[in-house]
Amino acid sequence: MTENTRKPHHIDAPEVAAWWDERRRYLENLRKVPELRKRYWKEMAIYSLRRLLWSYGFFPVVIAFWLPFVLSSFNPVVMASDLIQLLQGFVGANPEQQATAVSNLVVGWLSIGSFFLVFDLVLTPFRSPYQYEADVYMKSWEQLNPKPSEQPPNSPA
Template sequence: MSTENAGSSSSTSDFDDSDAPLPPQPAQTPTPQATDVAAYWAERRLYLERIRKVPEMRQRYWRAMAIYLLRRVMWSFGFFPIFLAFWLPLVLASFNPVVMVGDLLPLLHQFVDSNPEVQANTLSTLTIAWFSVGFFFLVFDFVLTPFKSPYQYEADVYMRAWEQLNHDQLPDKV
């Protein structure tokens, strides 16, 4: 390999790095903060494994799950379709209930005077509309209000106490 003056440029063959030694790599030692985080999550995982075996906690979990599902279903299939069924006609009647009833009475008379096939078709359409609105709100209700497990709550409480007890032993956080 030839070297030229400092002022002139050199060719690409002058800088062949295949023979150059690599710089030493620093050892991959975990930082104190990473050690703290690993210890925290290991303790949390162990605690969750222990409390999942407690019958009272399992019972609390299933009770909380049943209440959560019941609330979501009642809101989605009970409140929202009924609210929309009254709110939309009230909005279309410019928030005047007398106009709303005046508009809906002829429709009710027409339904009562119609033959059974038309009544069954109307009722099935209303049922499909009810369930589609309910299902729509149920999906979004599950997304917007996720289930809060009693196991996670208990683990949060335990880990706050664990952090307080181990605060002296852990190095200062950066």
Template sequence: MTDETTKTKAIDAPEVAAWWAERRQYLKRIRKVPEIRQKFWREVGVYLLRRILWSYGFFPVFIAFWFPFVMASFNPVVLATDMIPILQGFIDSNPEQQATTISTLMIAWFSIGTFFLVFDFVLTPFRSPYQYEADVYMKSWEQLNHDQFPDKM
């Protein structure tokens, strides 16, 4: 290691420490603000509702209609011709078989929805309003304290 590299590391550490210390203090302060706390819980609710509706509402319905449509070569007449005997068989079956079929469909719906829910949580993580507020504050803090730090900051 050169002497210049040691100086850079020595300068970077206090800058980063000061930045993170200021960010932590700011987050502590804004967690006490009722408007931001209310915004946080509202955004958590909207985020969860959106993920659940998307995963359990859209994907299972889309797959339930898309796969048969693809298997019917995108021909609605063939799809109807294939589905009518299946639906007629369901209607003609006894109540126990109907209940088994319905429970199997519900399990399939739930498993597809759960798979996409987990996948959706990974792809679109929740972005806290606290973090957003801290990011905005830290950008202004960096600009205000820019002259106190070397050119690197």
């Protein structure tokens, strides 16, 4: 495409700058509110705890129990007999082999949990209460300050 055949991409920079300036100013004022700061840290702690429990609790447990259950053709008797043999072998092993088995189990648990933690943090990012409050405020601000192109033709602008 040549310079003349490109479609003009029109952005009203002053309107966008005013919107972002108002949002930044409002966020600065919000950060001074103690109740909102307390709510932010509470929600951050709940979010972090939920992500950690989900990633290191749920997924490794599901993989550790669901996969063997599937491999035993959903037959709990087969699964239990295989597990009993593994546990007897573990108890009968020397301490070095037991330590290696426990170490491998812990490394496997942490690697599965870490993989799902990164995956979970990407899919469900933290939603700050500051951002939520700013979004609500900016929607009302947009209604009170419409763009000149969106104003009715008979309104005094």
